[in-house]
C-alpha cells in the first residue's frame with residue numbers, strides 16, 4: 001500500500017535521505033504496527049516507514065455544513081512515538097499483554113511481565 005503523502009523535496013534530497021542514519025527505534029517497526037504519538041496523545045497505524053520517522057493516517061473530524069471524517073497523512077518523528085506492537089521493555093512481539101494502569105495500551109511480553117512483577121494477574125493477556 002502506498003501512502004498518499006507526497007514529500008516535496010529539492011532535487012537530490014532523496015539521495016540525501018539514504019544517508020540519514022536509521023533511528024534506533026526504527027529498527028523494530030513495520031507497516032501496520034500501532035504507534036502512539038506522545039506529544040499529542042494520538043494513536044495510529046503505520047503506513048510507511050522512513051529512517052527516522054513513520055507516516056501514519058489519522059482521522060480528523062471536520063464540521064462544515066455536514067460532518068466528515070477526513071483521513072490525513074502525517075509524519076511522526078521516531079523520537080516522539082512509542083511502538084505499541086512490541087514489548088516496551090525488550091522489543092519482543094511474542095506473548096504480548098496489555099500493561100494495566102495506563103490509559104495507553106503499552107504492550108509487555110509475558111517474560112518481562114513476570115520479571116516486572118510476580119503477580120501476572122495484574123496484566124490482561126490477549127490469549
Ligand SMILES: [Zn+2]
Nearest residue numbers: 087090109112
Ligand atoms: Zn519483553
